[in-house]
Amino acid sequence: MKGLKLSVLALAISTPLMLSAASFPPAPAAGDLGRIVHNPYGNAPLSAVIETANKNVSDVKVTVKGKGRKGLDISYDVGPKSLLTHDGIPVVGMYADFRNTVEVSYKLDGKATRETYTIQTPAISDIAIDNRSLSNLQTVDVKTVAPGFEDRLYMVNSFSYNPNGSDLAWRDNTGAANFDLAPNTYIIDTQGEYRWWLDQAAMYDVDGRDIDKRGALMGIRPTERGSYTFVQGQKLFEMDLTGRMARDERLPRGYQDASHEAVEMPNGDVLVRAAKRNYLRPDGTIVHTVRDHILQIDPKGQLVDVWDLNTILDPMRDNVLISLDAGAVCMNVDAEQEGQTVKVEPDAPYGDIAGVGTGRNWAHVNSIAYDEKDDSIILSSRHQSAVIKIGRNKEVTWIIAARAGWNDELASKVLQPVNSKGKKIKCTENGQCEDNFDFTWTQHTAWITPKGTITVLDNGDGRHMEQPAMPNMKYTRFVEYKVNEKKGTVEQVWEYGKDRGYEWYSPITSVTEYRPETDTMFGFGGSIEIFMPGQGTRGKINEIDYKTKEVKVEIDVFNTKPHTPHYRSIIVEPNKMFSE
Known part of the structure; x- marks a missing residue:
């Protein structure tokens, strides 16, 4: 029995694990549309895209709700070219380190609808913090x-x-590389x-x-x-x-x-x-x-x-x-x-x-x-x-x-x-x-x-x-x-x-x-x-x-x-x- 167990273990190590696509289902849709993708391009961590998932979406308006009773809403329309470019609805204007409430109104196959999404954002910080720094953010x-x-x-x-x-300098110390x-x-x-x-x-x-x-x-x-x-x-x-x-x-x-x-x-x-x-x-x-x-x-x-x-x-x-x-x-x-x-x-x-x-x-x-x-x-x-x-x-x-x-x-x-x-x-x-x-x-x-x-x-x-x-x-x-x-x-x-x-x-x-x-x-x-x-x-x-x-x-x-x-x-x- 000991030899059998060892051979089975060796087989498990040497044979690639084969799983069907169904084993890794896509992230579920957040609403009637598709998934929410945070920071879709890796440059702006307080942004997101709500994917439209090939659905017929038009007349989009986004409102990022203000934080608390006195918080300020940010609202904007999303045009057809932007929808195509981002393969979804761009969401910007969210707070950092916060569960943001985002209201989206749009037409789906010509029918008006409205949804509310909750989008969690990460904290932000300054990568150049050192012993001279007075605060984390400005x-x-x-x-x-x-x-x-x-x-x-x-x-x-x-x-x-x-x-x-600044450790950069052009040859002969000219130019403004520093x-x-x-x-x-x-x-x-x-x-x-x-x-x-x-x-x-x-x-x-x-x-x-x-x-x-x-x-x-x-x-x-x-x-x-x-x-x-x-x-x-x-x-x-x-x-x-x-x-x-x-x-x-x-x-x-x-x-x-x-x-x-x-x-x-x-x-x-x-x-x-x-x-x-x-x-x-x-x-x-x-x-x-x-x-x-x-x-x-x-x-x-x-x-x-x-x-x-x-x-x-x-x-x-x-x-x-x-x-x-x-x-x-x-x-x-x-x-x-x-x-x-x-x-x-x-x-x-x-x-x-x-x-x-x-x-x-x-x-x-x-x-x-x-x-x-x-x-x-x-x-x-x-x-x-x-x-x-x-x-x-x-x-x-x-x-x-x-x-x-x-x-x-x-x-x-x-x-x-x-x-x-x-x-x-x-x-x-x-x-x-x-x-x-x-x-x-x-x-x-x-x-x-x-x-x-x-x-x-x-x-x-x-x-x-x-x-x-x-x-x-x-x-x-x-x-x-x-x-x-x-x-x-x-x-x-x-x-x-x-x-x-x-x-x-x-x-x-x-x-x-x-x-x-x-x-x-x-x-x-x-x-x-x-x-x-x-x-x-x-x-x-x-x-x-x-x-x-x-x-x-x-x-x-x-x-x-x-x-x-x-x-x-x-x-x-x-x-x-x-x-x-």
């Missing part, structure tokens, strides 16, 4: 939400420093609750072995399809809020180090701010450039056009650079250098440093807007404190900036400030102007409004090309300009923030945008109190009534680490997420 403090703004959703594009540090931060990208509601989260590990290699998953995830902009374009290091992405990647591709050969901006054009091409690899300078030196090229990339990943700012602008103009606060240059924050000016050396090493000449960070373009009416682009160049319009012919159309330092050709493109009656406003070469007009300084997001005006986040560092006697004399503004190209003039038509002073000051990053649906100026100061020890940098979300300048929304988010900036915030519109 904390939220809701200050003001006026009636009528309760249903607003805000995506925050933020960061957490990698505890391993511009590298772990992403913190999420959506909050006006209750301060997280309602969406981009999985960090899916996008970022904290161990540093994969260059395609390093860099700084930045420049998130919505498309007309409800998805979002963005860049991170060496790649361009397009993703919807289920986490589905419509694009995940390397930059075209010869270009690298994309950050700050990726915006879709009306024809479906994407404008990306990147840099050139192996660039031949006029002196014969070959370098990798830094933040000074605009790429137009079509939906197939082909390079359509390039704007090389080294040949369009003047990479030797240093008037702004030498007035910058050395304590905060882009994401490089050093509280001990607050108030000291940047030292610019013409023979400094090449690489991601504030300096003049091709191969250094002389331009620092941080936003792109496309002007349909004449097929041109409008750029914000932080290190020139200039908003610049450039045509398809690669010639400068106009410049909004102080006059100091421009060469003769570019000086002729600088716009003349005027008041509301068209009368010229006197300004010094360094941009000190009469009649309450001011230029923007180290600004971000020079974007075109539906009115044809231009809104800009005027950070305010190096204002009038100097550091003030005391740091608390600095301030940041939301500002709007009207340009008259025929007359070569610029009028300041709206501003907000000057009276809020240093407590509202954001030396780097940040965004402003006019919102026609609420007639508000939306903005986000991404680096408030960045020099304060022992606390996370404050990011302040605001919506300001355009007519009265009353604060309609004010929400603070705090970074998990001291001296670590946020980048931008944008408004999320649920009715556009899956409307197609």
